[in-house]
Amino acid sequence: xxxxxxxxxxxxxxxxxxxxxxxxxxxxxxDNFYTGTKxxxxxxxxxxxxxxxxxxxxxxxxxxxxxxxxxACPASPVHYQYNAVKTVKxxxxxxxxxxxxxxxxxxxxxxxxxxxxxxxxxxxxxxxDYWGNVNPIGIRSCYDESKRLxxxxxxxxHRQNGVDIRIARIFNTYGPRMLENDGRVVSNFIVQxxxxxxxxxxxxxxxxxxxxxxxDLVEGFIRLMNGDHTGPVNLGNPGEYTILQLxxxxxxxxxxxxxxxxxxxPQDDPKQRQPDITRAKTWLGWEPTxxxxxxLKLTIEDFxxxxx
Ligand SMILES: NC(=O)c1ccc[n+]([C@@H]2O[C@H](COP(=O)([O-])OP(=O)(O)OC[C@H]3O[C@@H](n4cnc5c(N)ncnc54)[C@H](O)[C@@H]3O)[C@@H](O)[C@H]2O)c1
Numbered sequence: 307x308x309x310x311x312x313x314x315x316x317x318x319x320x321x322x323x324x325x326x327x328x329x330x331x332x333x334x335x336x337d338n339f340y341t342g343t344k345x346x347x348x349x350x351x352x353x354x355x356x357x358x359x360x361x362x363x364x365x366x367x368x369x370x371x372x373x374x375x376x377x378a379c380p381a382s383p384v385h386y387q388y389n390a391v392k393t394v395k396x397x398x399x400x401x402x403x404x405x406x407x408x409x410x411x412x413x414x415x416x417x418x419x420x421x422x423x424x425x426x427x428x429x430x431x432x433x434x435d436y437w438g439n440v441n442p443i444g445i446r447s448c449y450d451e452s453k454r455l456x457x458x459x460x461x462x463x464h465r466q467n468g469v470d471i472r473i474a475r476i477f478n479t480y481g482p483r484m485l486e487n488d489g490r491v492v493s494n495f496i497v498q499x500x501x502x503x504x505x506x507x508x509x510x511x512x513x514x515x516x517x518x519x520x521x522d523l524v525e526g527f528i529r530l531m532n533g534d535h536t537g538p539v540n541l542g543n544p545g546e547y548t549i550l551q552l553x554x555x556x557x558x559x560x561x562x563x564x565x566x567x568x569x570x571x572p573q574d575d576p577k578q579r580q581p582d583i584t585r586a587k588t589w590l591g592w593e594p595t596x597x598x599x600x601x602l603k604l605t606i607e608d609f610x611x612x613x614x
Contacts, residue, residue: 310371317346416473509568522596533589
C-alpha cells in the first residue's frame with residue numbers, strides 16, 4: 307500500500323514509519339519540522355519506497371495514497387502553547403485538509419487523538435463513552451479543544467461523506483526520540499538525572515499518569531487502522547504511577563545521587579489519568595507488552611547516546 311504519515315518526522319510518527327517501511331509499504335512522510343527532525347527518519351531517506359515532503363498541514367496538498375495516518379500536531383505543552391493559535395490551525399485546518407484528501411481519494415483516515423480530550427476527568431479510569439471535563443478557555447484548550455473538534459470533523463466526514471475513519475485516543479507515550487526539551491515528564495526526569503540536576507516534581511507528586519512504550523502504541527495504531535472499528539479507541543498503558551514514583555524510579559535507574567525538588571502545579575494539570583482499554587482488548591486484541599522498567603531502560607540509553 308501507499309501510505310501517508312503526517313507528522314512522520316516526529317517522535318511517534320517516525321516509529322510508525324519504521325514499522326510501515328519494514329512491512330514493505332510505500333511511505334510518504336509529510337512534516338514541517340516544527341518539533342520533528344530529519345534525524346528521526348534519516349535511515350529511510352534514500353530508500354526507493356520512501357518520500358519526504360516538507361509541508362505545513364494547514365495548507366491543502368494533493369498526493370495519491372491508500373491510507374492516511376494523521377499525526378501532525380505538536381504534542382507537548384511547551385510546544386503547543388508556544389503559539390497557541392497556530393496549534394489550533396494545525397489541529398483543525400490540518401485535519402480538515404486531510405479529511406478532504408481522504409474523501410477525494412477514498413482513502414482510510416486515521417486520527418491521532420488524545421486522552422487530553424477527557425480533560426481533568428470526573429470518572430476513573432476513562433472509557434471512550436466519557437465526554438470529558440475540559441476547560442474551554444485555559445492554557446491547554448488550544449490543544450484539547452482542537453483535538454475534540456478534530457474528532458468531531460472526522461465523525462462528520464464519516465456520516466456525511468462516508469469517509470472511512472479510525473480514531474485513536476492516545477495516552478502518555480514515551481520512548482527513544484522524544485525531544486530533550488519537550489517538557490514531558492519522562493524526558494524531563496531522564497534529562498535532569500543525566501545532567502545531575504534536581505528532578506522537578508510539580509505539586510506533591512501524588513497526581514497519577516500511565517506510560518505506554520512507543521512500540522506498543524504503534525502496534526495498536528496498525529491494528530486499529532487495519533481492523534473494522536472506527537473507534538474512538540483508547541490506546542495506552544493502564545499501569546498507573548504517581549509522578550513521585552516515576553521520579554524515584556528514574557532517579558534510581560540513572561543517578562541515585564540526583565535530588566528531587568517540588569514546584570507548584572501548572573494550571574489545569576489533570577490529577578488522574580488512566581485508560582480503560584477494554585475496547586482495545588476486545589476490538590483489536592491489543593494490550594501493552596513492555597513493562598515500564600524495560601521501556602525506561604531503552605529510552606534512557608537513547609537519551610544517553612544523544613546527550614554525550
Ligand atoms: N506522545 C504522546 O504521548 C501523545 C499523546 C497523545 C496524543 N499524541 C498525538 O500523537 C501525535 C504525534 O505526537 P508526538 O508525540 O509524536 O509529537 P511530535 O511533536 O514529536 O510530533 C508531531 C509532528 O508533527 C509535525 N508538525 C507539527 N505541526 C505541523 C504542521 N503545521 N504541518 C506539518 N507538520 C507539523 C512536527 O514537526 C512533528 O514532526 C500528535 O498528533 C499528538 O497530538 C501523542
